[in-house]
Structure formats: C-alpha cells, structure tokens
Amino acid sequence: MDQMLAERIFAASGRKKPSLVLKNARVVNVFTSELEDGDIAIEGGFIVGIGSYEGETEVDLGGKVVCPGLIDGHIHLESSMLSPEEFAKTVIPHGTLAVITDPHEIANVAGTEGIQFMMERSRNLDLDVYFMLPSCVPAAKLDESGAVLTADDLAPFYSEKRVLGLAELMDFHGTIQADPGIVEKITSTAEHGRMIDGHGPFLSGKELNAYITAGVRSDHECSCMEEAVEKMKRGQWVMIREGTAARNLKALLPLFQEPYYHRCMLVTDDRHPGELYRLGHMDYIVRRAIKLGADPVRAVIMASYHAARYFRLDHAGAIAPGYQANLIVVSDLAEFEVSKVYRKGILIAEDGKLVENYATGTKEDKRIPDKVGNSFRLKEIVPEDFVIKEDGDTIRVLCLTPGELTTKEMLVPWTEKQKEDPKALAAMDIVKMAVIERHKNTGHIGLGFLSGYGLKRGAVATSIAHDSHNLIIAGTNDRDMALAGNTVRLNRGGIAVVADGEVLGALALPIAGLMSTESARWVDERLEELKTQAKQLGTGTEIDPFMTLAFASLPVIPMLRLNTCGLIDVQKQEVVESIFFSISKNTFNK
Numbered sequence: 001m002d003q004m005l006a007e008r009i010f011a012a013s014g015r016k017k018p019s020l021v022l023k024n025a026r027v028v029n030v031f032t033s034e035l036e037d038g039d040i041a042i043e044g045g046f047i048v049g050i051g052s053y054e055g056e057t058e059v060d061l062g063g064k065v066v067c068p069g070l071i072d073g074h075i076h077l078e079s080s081m082l083s084p085e086e087f088a089k090t091v092i093p094h095g096t097l098a099v100i101t102d103p104h105e106i107a108n109v110a111g112t113e114g115i116q117f118m119m120e121r122s123r124n125l126d127l128d129v130y131f132m133l134p135s136c137v138p139a140a141k142l143d144e145s146g147a148v149l150t151a152d153d154l155a156p157f158y159s160e161k162r163v164l165g166l167a168e169l170m171d172f173h174g175t176i177q178a179d180p181g182i183v184e185k186i187t188s189t190a191e192h193g194r195m196i197d198g199h200g201p202f203l204s205g206k207e208l209n210a211y212i213t214a215g216v217r218s219d220h221e222c223s224c225m226e227e228a229v230e231k232m233k234r235g236q237w238v239m240i241r242e243g244t245a246a247r248n249l250k251a252l253l254p255l256f257q258e259p260y261y262h263r264c265m266l267v268t269d270d271r272h273p274g275e276l277y278r279l280g281h282m283d284y285i286v287r288r289a290i291k292l293g294a295d296p297v298r299a300v301i302m303a304s305y306h307a308a309r310y311f312r313l314d315h316a317g318a319i320a321p322g323y324q325a326n327l328i329v330v331s332d333l334a335e336f337e338v339s340k341v342y343r344k345g346i347l348i349a350e351d352g353k354l355v356e357n358y359a360t361g362t363k364e365d366k367r368i369p370d371k372v373g374n375s376f377r378l379k380e381i382v383p384e385d386f387v388i389k390e391d392g393d394t395i396r397v398l399c400l401t402p403g404e405l406t407t408k409e410m411l412v413p414w415t416e417k418q419k420e421d422p423k424a425l426a427a428m429d430i431v432k433m434a435v436i437e438r439h440k441n442t443g444h445i446g447l448g449f450l451s452g453y454g455l456k457r458g459a460v461a462t463s464i465a466h467d468s469h470n471l472i473i474a475g476t477n478d479r480d481m482a483l484a485g486n487t488v489r490l491n492r493g494g495i496a497v498v499a500d501g502e503v504l505g506a507l508a509l510p511i512a513g514l515m516s517t518e519s520a521r522w523v524d525e526r527l528e529e530l531k532t533q534a535k536q537l538g539t540g541t542e543i544d545p546f547m548t549l550a551f552a553s554l555p556v557i558p559m560l561r562l563n564t565c566g567l568i569d570v571q572k573q574e575v576v577e578s579i580f581f582s583i584s585k586n587t588f589n590k
Helices: 003-013 084-094 104-121 151-159 172-176 180-191 205-213 225-233 273-278 282-291 296-302 305-310 416-420 422-426 478-490 520-536 545-553
Strands: 020-029 034-043 046-051 057-060 065-068 070-075 096-101 128-133 163-169 195-198 237-241 264-267 327-330 338-343 346-350 394-400 407-413 430-436 445-451 459-462 471-475 494-499 502-508 560-563 566-569 574-576
Touching: 003 034, 003 046, 020 296, 020 327, 065 070, 070 237, 070 264, 070 282, 070 305, 084 096, 084 104, 084 273, 084 282, 084 338, 084 346, 084 520, 096 305, 104 128, 104 151, 128 151, 151 163, 151 180, 163 180, 172 180, 172 205, 180 195, 225 237, 264 282, 264 296, 264 305, 273 520, 282 296, 296 305, 394 430, 394 545, 394 560, 407 560, 416 422, 422 430, 430 478, 430 560, 445 560, 445 566, 459 478, 459 545, 471 478, 471 545, 478 494, 478 502, 494 520, 502 520, 520 545, 545 560
Parallel strands: 020 057, 020 065, 070 096, 096 128, 128 163, 163 195, 237 264, 394 445
Antiparallel strands: 020 034, 034 046, 065 327, 327 338, 338 346, 394 407, 430 445, 430 471, 459 471, 459 494, 494 502, 560 566, 566 574
16 A cells, blocks of 8 residues: 555545644635635645645644746746756745756757756756757757757657657748658657647748647747737647747737636746846746736636646646645735745745755766867857958848847848948947857858847857857957957857957856856846946847847747858748848838
8 A cells, every 4th residue: 555645645534634734825726716715734745635624733824825836838947047956946936846948958059968968957956847858959950050859869868757748849841841850750759648849930820730730739939919819729828928038928918818818828938047036937927917917816827737737747736635735825916926935845945045954956966078068169260250251232131129039131231331341330230240150160150230239339249049059249340259259169158248359248158058057146147247248338228138149040930040051031941141232222121
C-alpha cells in the first residue's frame, strides 16, 4: 500500500490532523471562477481538503486570498540573461512556481549540448521547469546558427518527463509547405504523445487551416483581437504575451471576457532581469490586466490553471484535493501583491524575499561545457568590415515598430552626402546595422540600415540576436561599430555601448553569449547603466535598446529582418537588396 497516499486520505477525511492547515482563507476556485471561504488542509505536499480543518500546524491567514502558484506557459529562460538558478531565485518571491521553457536560444548556439545544459541546471530547483523542444534550429532556412537540429537529434529528449512537446513552429512557411524535416519533427512528437506549440503571426484563412492541420495547438504571436479570435475559432489556444519586447496584453484585453478566456493563458515569452527583479513576472501581468479592467479571478485562472490544463500538468494550477500545494497568498486580489509563497506546502518566500537561510539550486555539476562557455569563434573585427559595396540610388530601411516585434519597410534616396557623411543618415533616424556570424568564423556579414532606433552617435553591439544569436551591431560610424563588436567578442558574449572610440559600458554574458553567472540584481544594475548610456546616445525612450535590437535579425516575424544572409523579406523568405537603383521616384515612402 502507498502509505503516503493513505496518510493524505486519512487527513482529508478527518481521521488524522493534516500536517498544515491554512486557516480562514479566501480561495480562488479555478473551476467555478469564484472566491470560496474555508481552510486549506495540506498533507505530504498535497492539498487534501477545503473546508473546516484542525492541523498539526496552523497558519491564520485572516481572510487573505490564496491563489494557485503562477505558471508561465511560454518563456525562453535564456532571455532573462540569468542562469536557471538565478532565474528561480528571482521569480519565486513573485509567485511563479512553474515555467514551460523553450531553450531554442541556447540550442541555436550549442545544439543538443545547450539543451542538456539547461535541463541539468534546472533540475531540483524549487521552480518546476518544463521543456518544449526547439522546433526550428535554425529558425529558418535563411539563417545561420551554431547548430542544426533534426527530428533524430530531438527524439532522445522525449524520454525525459519534463519534456512536454515541440516548441513554437516558427517556420510556418515550411510547415504550410509540408517541409520534410518539419513533418518528421511533427510526426516524432505525435508518436511520443506530446504536443506542439505555434508561432504564426498574421496567419489566416487556408494557410492558418494548413498550419493547424499539422497539429499546432497554440499561438503567442497574436497582436489584435481579429487574429486571436480567428485562431481560437480554429481550435488554437491563445497565449496572451506581455514581455519586455512584445506587449500584447492591452490589445487583447477583450479575451478576458466570455466566451474567450476559457482558451487563453498568460505568458511572458522574453523578459529582462530588471523587469523580473523590480516589477515582477507573472504577477506583474495579472496586476496589469486587473488595472486595465480584467476580472481578477479570471486573470489568476489564465495565469495558472489554464497553462496547467493545456500542458496536461494534472496536479498543478488549482487549489483542490489531490493538487500539489503550490500556493501564493495575496492580501488584496485587486492589488495582487504576493505576500507568501508555498511550494508543496512549505513556505519558501515571504514579503518579496526568499525565506531566511533558504537556497534554491541544483545539485548537478556546475561546470559549463566548452561548447556553451566558449561559444564565440570570431576573428577580430575591423572598420572595413562595415563598408557597403553595393551601388544604387535607393536604400531599403528596416523600420522598427514601438512596442511590437513587427517591422516595416521604408525606401529612402541614397545621396552622395549620405554616403560620405554618416551624420546625414543619423539626422534622418537611420543608422547602419550589421550582423556577423560568430559560431564558426565563416566571415559572413549582413549589412543594412535601421530606422526607429534613435541612435545619434556611437554604436551598440550584442550577442543576443534572435534566434541564431550572431553578433548584431547598430552604429553611426564604422570605427565605433568595430570597437563595440570586439568588446563583445572578447567578453565571450554580451552587450557593449561605445561612442567616440571609447567603451562606455559592457556586460559580459559568458554562458553561450546569452546568460550571466551573476545575480539578477547585479545584472539589472549593469543593464540599467547600459540603457542609460545608450539613451544618452539617442536610443528611443519607448524601446528597450537591447531587446529591440536583438529581434531585428529574427527572419520569421514580418516584415524585414537582417541576418548574416543579408536583408530578408520575411513574407517571401527571400534576400532583398539594401541598396538598389529605383525605377521611379514614386517608389519612395516618406
């Protein structure tokens, strides 16, 4: 007989006192979308009853609200710039007790060794870390990453219980065309009884039908209600994203209403350490949704139970008998400030801090594999690398969209003055942009022009360049661009801000060029210093200068991107010219 189960049954029925009872609680009931008054009985790490109980240990909550532990249904842990241990330490006090991560950032750098590194370093944390396997490494055919992962490369990972399925199918063009490699990954996932997440911005009509026919059951790229409702009507779950670079919550707020909220969950996708440390994680999204007018109980349900339900985490996301006692306490549901965090019935955080003498960490080997720790294989960069040799009278400019990941195209006359004087372009809010291959030292460099970034002098460089994470540089002159790039190269990855031949600031990210070994607070302080320096050089106040730049090379989100292959028309999946001869002056968009 399972004695632990028997003890839980005895405690639930009243034949023995539960080991812990949270008295006088107001419980968020995720099944009926209401608040329920009662005691919460806990035995052996599980909830065994809601009602009237006496426990061996009792904690009087005095009418405070108890919610299920929060669950982020889609995140890339690497984008926090923190190691898995530091990420856990940062988000647990904010009430996050489970995440579903897609390690495609580190997989693009280090392949299966990168995935294995993330899995090992996230074992035995007091944060449940589940994985969706990267589906597109590289993200698209017109990209150049540090690895290429096939269905055969991914299949062995399905033996791990924490692997829930195949992560966002970013190559939606290939999926719709039934690309053999993608079909093999889809088939392998189905054979292992796992699920498939989606990434299909603006997909509609028959193309959307084809994408969903492939088995794609969710999407986190919806930026308007029309898109979200169409995808929901075709059977997809909608992940409402509110991260650092992409903020879709406000536009999708009507999804918190009937009949839509039953098929929605809240996710971050990518969130920088400063926002995690100072503003919060999933609790921040719930708080913001409530302030925008969302029903508080529904917001909690969408931040917990719906992710558990979608990902088939049968013991998570609810406060009911048989569910794991992962709970958070808030004094006021409307304000949603987390005061206590329980994992398996043990208090692990209180008033925004981990409990005294508490340590979350892994017992696994802390050494960093060479392919992960020494991922920068790139010769010294020189100013001549940024000379654009193509000729023409028109430049095609990649234009950023504030608050969104999408971009636009702008055609601008290319005059002799602009060729000779970089300040002439900067005055038009246009800077030069370069993406340099850094994994295998191929020497490939994509060159182009960027607008909406705001830089007036100097250069910014980062090895966080989604999703292949080559070295991306934006600058007003070639000399500063070379210095910024070499600073990142010598640090084995990271961020650098340069002006007038001087390094103003740098942050080293030696774990795959993506993550620091330092604490969230330390990384936050360095990032804030760098942001201040970048903004002093002119980068816009409405954008995160590094997260925004990082997405400028991702060739799966419309309309234009720049990577080592060159300037990419995402819809056509073709390389287009950055400089060309125009047919007519009427082609210019001003």
